[in-house]
Amino acid sequence: MIYCLSDLHLQPEQPAITQAFLSHLHWLNQQKPGQLYILGDLFEAWVGDDYVGPWVQTIIQALAKTCRRHEAFFIHGNRDFLLGQDFAHQVGLTLLPEIHSIEYNSMQITFCHGDHLCTQDLEYMQLRKMLRDPSWQAQFLQQSITKRLAIAKDLRQKSTMSNQHKTTEIMDVTPSAVDQCFHTTQCQVLIHGHTHRPNIHHRQHHNIRIVLGDWRPTASYLKISPVTFPNQASLVNPAAINIELHDPAGSQHIALQQN
Secondary structure: OEEEEOOOOEOOOOHHHHHHHHHHHHHHHOOOOOEEEEOOOOEOOOOOOOOOOHHHHHHHHHHHHHHOOOEEEEOOOOOOOOOOHHHHHHHOEEEOOOEEEEEEOOEEEEEEOOHHHOOOOHHHHHHHHHHOOHHHHHHHHOOOHHHHHHHHHHHHHHHHHHHOOOOHHHHOOOHHHHHHHHHHHOOOEEEEOOOOOOEEEEOHHHOEEEEOOOOOOOOOEEEEOOOOOOOHHHOOOHHHOEEEEEOOOOOOEEEEEOO
């Protein structure tokens, strides 16, 4: 079984989402061992692996327990691109490159966060180039924790204000960038987050793009079962792929499924 999630944007100021994540991890611990893919923006802002505190330690301990049961992987998002090997080692995560592909049931599945696909948002792409620059990151990490948190808060506020003036088309993935990703990776299934628009997009040649949801107002994850997930020949059967928007506590359960 493969489990995928993204865009939790965990932060101390949102304890309900943190508790939903902890409940989800507890639920995962009851499942048979499988694979867990976290596709970025696990945290609202990650200012470095030296950022410690009770809230962070609670998440580390809970995630480490789950990683002992499931093989776990992490792809950086646009909010937690500074999450490093120290954190990964503590919890048992394997850090993956920006775009990662696996073969599953004779099919190629590609995972990514998805922000690199939003090429129409020129302002964000310029900011992304700066934030992913190793020299900028090194300089940022030399600042005090307090200074880093202040910079991260300022960047988030500016991003929120800027996004208010952008169309939904600009902030969504660019079709040509998606086409290029399918072509480059030769995948049949592309799974990503970032846009907070959970959906299953059926494309030509029976290719599928699955968009993960964020965790507002309820937890959201993708479950891929080896029993139901089709091989390449039967990929035309859309009932085999479903996104489950699931509150592990049981208060709400919505299935977004292709029948």
